[in-house]
Amino acid sequence: MAAKDPVTLLESEAKIGHIIDHQICTPTSSNASSTTFATSKASSASSLSAIKEKSLPLLITYPLPAEKLDEKKFRLLRHVVFTVYRRLFTLVIMANIIGLVFIDYRHRDFTSYIKVISSAASGNLFVAVAMRQDYIINILCEVFAATPKSTPLRIRRILTKVFEFGGVHSSAAICSTAWFVRLAINLTMNFENGTLRDIPTLALAYVLLLLFTAIVVFAHPKLRQKTHNTFERIHRFAGWTCSVVFWTLIVLTSKALSEAPGAEHSAAYILIRLPSFWLLSLNTIHGFVPWLRLRKLEATPEPLSSHALRLHLKANIADFYTIRISDSPLSEWHSFACFVDAIPRNGSTNSVVISRAGDWTSKTIANPKPFYWTRGLPTRGVLYMSLIFKSVVLVTTGSGIGPCLNLLAMDPSTRPSVRVFWSAPNPLATFGQEIIDNVYAADPNAVIWDTKQFGRPDMPAVTWQLLKESGAEAVFVISNPKVTGLVVYAMESRGVAAYGPIFDS
Structure with missing residues (x-):
């Protein structure tokens, strides 16, 4: 069919199509100026004898209006640049800048400054990790989704943006990295002036900074899209390494603080009173918990075509949940919306639909496995x-x-x-x-x-x-x-x- 503007196609009158018990209509003419609407309707009959002809006109009776008459630059700022995700991102950044100014103004001595800087870095890291926890995502969605339909539409429209919470996660991670930059600079300055002569502490601070920088860089949307597997592996393994290095660093930092001039307490006393100690403890627990729910799911593949596969899973998952599945748990994970099986296959309870979109999906469609791994809790979807x-x-x-x-x-x-x-x-x-x-x-x-x-x-x-x-x-x-x-x-x-x-x- 000759190329034609889609709106013109929509405005063209559709030709009569044949409906064969839920089949997709096909055009009766290849004329570029007239096309049939690619649709079908449920027929009450269940055999070919129920073939009916029905006119299915497709006329645009409500043409798409012009965009609202506000200034174009403002419109782009509102809907493209300053999305809710970016507003949350900016809010966290601004809060940290205010905190930095306050800390620089209030804390001058080496010991208190190191404590506060490490606490700020740990606090942001805790927020970044917490905003990726399954149970927190589900709690947020459950609370906001409980809004009555009688609530004014304006309020419901705002609350629905809850799924853009990722802005808090990413900005907190960047701020944590920035605080570690500040920590490394301060440790270096004190190393040079003789206040701190602990080479392992200084070296670990830079190792940690390097790891966080790698995580943040590969999480950039464009780089993440182009090198998804690399992004995921760096996020996982560098994150685990960060936890080990951070634990070592705060122990050594506590020791260094206990040996600093004028110190009055032992390293253990200082350690358990550092907010970083407790925040890092929570982060470590958050890192372990999803893997404690590592499960193997039986899967019954149903090939839909060469481009799509339906996996019937024995998962017992309610509606509106997304699950992460993998055939190699330490390598890569892929999220799919899970829906309840109307017609169970081999005792299945839920299904996911996989279409060809990359290496993993192509491999799965061509050679599905009898089981897949899942971890953590299923999470609510948009x-x-x-x-x-x-x-x-x-x-x-x-x-x-x-x-x-x-x-x-x-x-x-x-x-x-x-x-x-x-x-x-x-x-x-x-x-x-x-x-x-x-x-x-x-x-x-x-x-x-x-x-x-x-x-x-x-x-x-x-x-x-x-x-x-x-x-x-x-x-x-x-x-x-x-x-x-x-x-x-x-x-x-x-x-x-x-x-x-x-x-x-």
Whole structure:
């Protein structure tokens, strides 16, 4: 079909398509000026004799309006530069800068300064680690998701941004590294003037600083995306090494402080009174706890196509949870939204859908294993926050339909009313009849767009159409970062509440 602007395609009248019991419609004409809407509807019959013809016009009756009339630079600052993630990031940075000014003003002597600096570094490290703990993530989500639907929409829109808590994690980690820079500089200065003559303490401070710097550098979004496996290994093994080095450092620092001129207490006395000692103890526990829940899950693979695989797991996990699975626990972990199996396979209770997106997913689809490892607690996903809205538009692409099945499978009386827009190549052939049926059971008028037949749709335009048709309160997008950012910005810049996973959620 000749290339044509997606909006023009949307505005074209659709030709009559054939519906064969939940099948995806195919166009009756290849004319570029007219196309059929890539969708299907549930048929009451269950055999080929139930073939019906039905006109499925696709007319954009609600054209995507211009962005709100605020200054463009301000709009970009609000929705692109100063996202909630970055606002939280900035808040933590500013708090630490204020703390640094206060500490430099109040503490002059070597002993007190070292204690306060190490405590500030440990405090930030504790916050960074705590914000990645499964139980803390789940508590935050449970508290915010308990917001009644009767709460004013403005408040619910703000509370839903809870999943951008990663801004606190990353900024606290950077601040911890910055405090270690300050600690290393101070130790070096005191080494040069003769106040501190402990070479091991100084050397360990620089080793620790080097490790933290490596963790922070490889966590940068672009580097993290390009070298994900390297990022994950450095985060894990450098983090463990940091814990060992840090323990050694605070013990040696306590010893050095006890031997400093004018010291009145022993190293043990100083150690147990250092906030760093207790904060590091909590961090060490946090490091061990997820691995205490290392489990092997039986998996029954169900090949959906050459591009997608459904793993049926014996996991006993409730709705709206994400699990990390791996076939090599010390190497790499991958997160997938887990949904309850409507039709158990080999005693399974839950499923995940895996689509081809990289080396690991390609390997798993080609050669699935009979078991996979999981660790820690399952964590709440972004879609869990959709429960505080009365109605939503669900936008997804490809295997993003997997997480959405949690919402779609709920009792209609307990979940928000939902409209679905799912764009994927050959949805029926790639993901199977069962998933198609699940989508239409929740939204009989769901929009399923076959990109192989019709090319890529104008995602914001179709989303806006469904939003205006349904009068929904919010839009949730489950897709790759590019599409998620495109649709979320298009909606937010027009005053609509829109949410989607961010790189660090």
